[in-house]
Amino acid sequence: MNKDVLEAGVIYHFYNRGNNHENIFIEERNYDYFLKLIKKYVVPISEVYAYCLLKNHFHIALRIKEKEEIPTQYQEKIHLPFSNLFNTYTKSVNKAYQRTGSLFQEHPKRNRVENEDYLRQLIVYIHLNPLKHKFSDRFFNYKHSSYQSYLSKKETNLDKEYILGLFGGKENFIAFHNESQIKYEGLIDQIDKFDL
Numbered sequence: 001m002n003k004d005v006l007e008a009g010v011i012y013h014f015y016n017r018g019n020n021h022e023n024i025f026i027e028e029r030n031y032d033y034f035l036k037l038i039k040k041y042v043v044p045i046s047e048v049y050a051y052c053l054l055k056n057h058f059h060i061a062l063r064i065k066e067k068e069e070i071p072t073q074y075q076e077k078i079h080l081p082f083s084n085l086f087n088t089y090t091k092s093v094n095k096a097y098q099r100t101g102s103l104f105q106e107h108p109k110r111n112r113v114e115n116e117d118y119l120r121q122l123i124v125y126i127h128l129n130p131l132k133h134k135f136s137d138r139f140f141n142y143k144h145s146s147y148q149s150y151l152s153k154k155e156t157n158l159d160k161e162y163i164l165g166l167f168g169g170k171e172n173f174i175a176f177h178n179e180s181q182i183k184y185e186g187l188i189d190q191i192d193k194f195d196l
Contacts, residue, residue, distance in 0.1 A: 008066050009065075013059065018105065019101070019104060048159065049061040049119070050122070051146045052130065061113070061126055090102070090103040119166065126145070128177070
């Protein structure tokens with residue numbers, strides 16, 4: 001197992017922030033465009049479990065599909081859709097805001113998610129991130145997170161069935177998030193390794 005190579009069938013936590021702590025989402029349309037690029041480039045090769053887009057950084061939890069489920073052109077180059085996502089987004093922001101150079105601090109960071117308990121904690125961590133960084137005092141109202149998609153009946157690109165099952169249903173999903181918000185300081189200390 002080479003930790004620098006993305007592997008089929010593995011769950012990852014992707015995250016990155018703006019170069020020199022710059023904002024990577026400057027206005028509302030940037031968030032929507034980034035999500036459209038995720039749908040275009042990342043959804044064909046993965047199952048997205050959670051995301052949170054904040055002004056200066058992002059978090060995404062996803063599982064790379066099994067090799068036979070990945071389009072042939074990416075089976076040996078699983079990293080390519082991610083490169084396409086970040087390069088396309090950077091070029092768009094650079095053009096729109098007359099900037100040059102790298103938008104992101106470095107290549108996206110990623111951690112393997114080794115078990116379901118870790119995945120549950122990660123999902124909650126991602127959804128509580130607006131609270132942690134003081135972008136919102138109510139994580140459930142933050143609109144650039146996948147949390148509301150889990151409560152909605154609308155169709156989504158998230159693997160809602162798997163994640164809600166992981167929590168034991170929608171009510172437990174909500175309760176786990178609410179309980180974690182109450183114990184917020186302890187939760188952040190417990191999973192501090194997720195930090196940028």
